[in-house]
Amino acid sequence: MKLLFVGDVVGQAGRQILEQKLSSLIDRHFVDLVVVNAENAAAGYGLTLSVMGELYKAGAHVLTSGNHIWDKKEILDVLDRDKRLLRPHNYPEGLPGRGYGIYETAAGLKVAVVNLEGRVFMKNLDCPFKTADRILTDLSGKADMILVDFHAEATSEKQALGHYLDGRVSAVVGTHTHVQTADEKILIGGTGYLTDAGMTGAQDAIIGNQKEPALQRFLTQLPVRLEVAKKDPLLCAVLITINEETGHCEAIERIQERP
Structure with a gap:
């Protein structure tokens, strides 16, 4: 079974290269399920209904997210309605949405996708390790394979x-x-x-933002407004081959695609 995970889609540049390249990647690698991290897909911050539609049309089956999923108010109601859209599960109880789901491939395989957020250099959320334990208990016997998107800052926490x-x-x-x-x-x-799948968006940038405002922030320490970059798009992803009987990974390959 082949699973393609696409790293953080950032703004219009990320959406455009996803639309250009995803279909051919699916065909070339015989991909069964596509998971896309979409928390920065709408102008670099958050997600909207129209942008969700673009990502699904491009070929995404499941959308994961992270700390920016809350940036656009219109998406809050959608988190409860659309089971294909996930947010980190270790946020406080009572918030809209869910952090994991089970999705069936065309071949009938059941793939669980889990979304968690780290705590080091980030928000003081529930423990992602213990949250994962609870999720895996709930998923026991229900899924053939499980993918975890760990949205975190520290390499050590991810490892x-x-x-x-x-x-x-x-x-x-x-x-x-x-x-x-x-x-x-x-x-x-x-x-x-893989510690980080990378970014799908403009590479002539500083983590997806225009270089000049970002540099001004570092040079002046002032709260300069950042703008999403548009030049030199790159799609970053990881292709994961999973044994259908054991659920173990058989191969993992980083992918980078330019226009």
Whole structure:
């Protein structure tokens, strides 16, 4: 079974290259399920209904997110209605939406997708490790394979969750930093791992934002308004091959696609 995970889609540049490249990637690699992190897809911050429609039309089956999922108010009601849209599950109880779901491929395989957020250098949320334990208990016997999108800042926290879940999930892929890492591997217990899938958006930029305002922030320490960049788009993703009988990862490959 082939699963394609696309790293954080940022703004119009990210959406456009996704539309250009995703279909051919699916055909070329015989992809069964496409998961896209979409928390920055609407002008760099959050998600809207119209942007969701673009991502589904491009070929996404499931949308994960992170700390910016709350930026557009119109999406809050959608989080409860659309089971294909996930937000990190370790936010406080009572908030709209869900952090995991089970999705069936055309071949009838049941794939669980889990969305969690880190705490190091981020918000003081519920423990992602213990939250993962509770989710896996609920998923027991219900899914053939499990993918975890861990939206976190610290490399150490991402690696720790990968090892913590090794052998219990099919793959752990990090998001949030917008920089693709070169440490893809299969852990001892059979879990595929990548610290960060990278960003799908403008590369002539500073993590997706125009360089000049971002540089002004660093040089002056003033709250300069950031603008989403549009030049030199790149699609970053990871292709994960999963054994349909064991649910373990058999291969993991980083992908970068330019226009």
